[in-house]
Amino acid sequence: MSKPIEPTATGAPRVRFAPSPTGFLHVGSARTFIFNWLYARRNNGTMILRLDDTDVERNTDASVNSIFEGLKWLGLGWDEEYKQSDRGVLHRQMAQTIFEKGLAYRDFTPAHTGDSEKSGAQGTWLFNPGMRELSREESDRRAAAGEPFALRFRVPRDSGQVVRFTDAVYGEQVKAGADIEDFALLRSDGNPTYHLASCADDADLRISHIIRGQDHLSNTFKHVLIFEAAGYTPPKFAHLPLLVAPDGTKLSKRRHGPVVSVTTYRDAGFLAEAFINFLCLLGWSPKDDRTKMSQQELVEIFSLEGINRANAVVNFKEPAATPDETFDPKAIWLDAEHIRGLAIEDLSQRLLPIVHEKYPRVSPEKMLQITPLIRERIKLLNDVLTAADFFFVDQLPPYDPAELIPQKGDAAMAKLVLEKASAVLPSIEFKHDPLDHALRAAAQELGVKAGQMFQPIRVAVCGRKNAPGLFETLEVLGKEKTLRRIEHAAQKLD
C-alpha cells in the first residue's frame, strides 16, 4: 500500500458514488461521496453519481429523494449522472460475453425461497456441482425449453488459482479461487445482480478509481474476476474503513435512530461545511494537527494515503435528548468553530430563514445587528432561536422574578437598580459606550457593584441570566423596549 495512485494514462481520474436507493442517505454514504468528490477535485477528475437501482423490489422513490436531498445539502455537486435501471442492455451484454467465453454457466436450481441459510452457519455452498458441470448442450436444451436459470460465474477453483489486486488503502489482497463462491451474474428473471451491473457500468463509464466502503473489500475479488472475464483491466481500488455506532455495530436507522441520516444534521442546523469537515476526520487524517478545515483546504490536502484502516466510531448518544447531546461532540464543536469563522453578513443570512420560521417579521437589518452578539454563543444554526429569542418577541415570556435579584443582593436592591435605570436611561444615547458609562456611574451612585447593577437589568430585558453582553444587547434592543421591560420587571418585584 501507500504508494500514490496516479491518474490513469488516458487522463484525469473518473470516480463514482453509487448508492442504492433502498434507504435514506446515511452518514457513511455521505462520507464515501465526499471522499470521491475530494479525490476528483484534487486531481482534476470527474465525479459521477450513479444510482445502483438493480434491486427493483427494494428501491423506493422516498429513498431516491432522501439521497438527492442529502447530497443537495452537502452542496458538492457532480459532473455526470446515471441510473443502472437504464442500462440493462449493457449489463446483459457483458453477461453474454462472459457466458460465451465459458466463464459462466446456467444454474437451473430454483432460487432460494427463504433466508434460512443466510449466514452460513453450516453448509457453505461455493457452487452447485451439478450445474457447473452441465454440458453446454444440456444447458442450451433446458434454456430453450424455457426453464428459468440464474447465470453464475465459473470461479477458477483449481489448486493454486488465486485472485489478486492492490488496494490503495489495504494493500496487496490475495484470495484463493477455491474460497470464492460461484456468485450470480444474472438472476432467473434476467436482471443483473449488483456485481455484474456495477462492473459493467464501471467499465463502460471508464471509472478509474473505485473508492467505496470496506464492506466491499472481499467482493472486490469477484469484481476483478468479472472485469478480467469481460476483457477489461480492473480499475484501482481504495476501500474506506466503515463508520460504526458507539456500540460497534454498523449504523442503522432502526437501531440508532435519525442520527445516522444526513438530513437530520441539516435539520438540526449544522453547517454543511462543518459536517463535511467532521466526516472527513473519520477514517482519514491530514497528518498534521489540523482539525478545522475549509472545503478549499480539504481539496488541497486530500489524498488516499491519509485514509486509515480501522473502523471509526461516530460518537453519538444512543437514545439522546437534546440536540447538543445527540450528536458527536466533535461534530458540534466543529460546527461552532465554522460558525465563528463565518462573516457576520454570511452568518446572518443563514440564520434569517431559521428565525423566519418562527418570527416572520424579523428584518434582515435587525438580524444583522443581532448576529455579532450571538456568533460566539451558538453551536448550531438552530441555536439562534434560544440564544436570541428576546430580540424577536414583543413580550418576554414569564420568568421567575427571583432571577432579578443580584449576587449578594436582595429584592430591594433589584428594585432600586431597576428604578435607577429607568431614571437614567431615557436621556442616554443607546450606544455601547454611553450605556457603559451611564450604568457604571449609576452603580457607583447607588453604592452597588457593577455586576449587581447589570444583572437585574439583563434579566429584565432578556428574561434570563445568561445572555450576550449587556450594552450591546440594549443597543440592539432599543430604548423603548428596554425601558418597557425594565418597568415591567420593577413591577414584578412589588
Next chain:
RNA sequence: GGCGCUAUCGUCUAGGGGUUAGGACGGAAGAUUCUCAAUCUUCAAACCCGGGUUCGAUUCCCGGUAGCGCUACCA
C-alpha cells in the same frame, strides 16, 4: 463454520525499533469578563494479550483474543 480486514487516551487520530507516545473533542481545575459564551493556562487520560527477532519493541514477525466485513438470484 469458512474466508478476509482491523486493533494507540472515553471518542477521532499522529507517530514509529531507543520519544516525557504528540494533537483534537469531551472531562477537571484556574485566569479573564457585567452573566453566559468565546479566549488563554494547567491537569487526568492510551500503545489488546502471549511468544519470537533484537542490545532494545508500542512499532517488525507469528499465535491468541476481540471487533467488523463477506459468505444471497441485497447492495
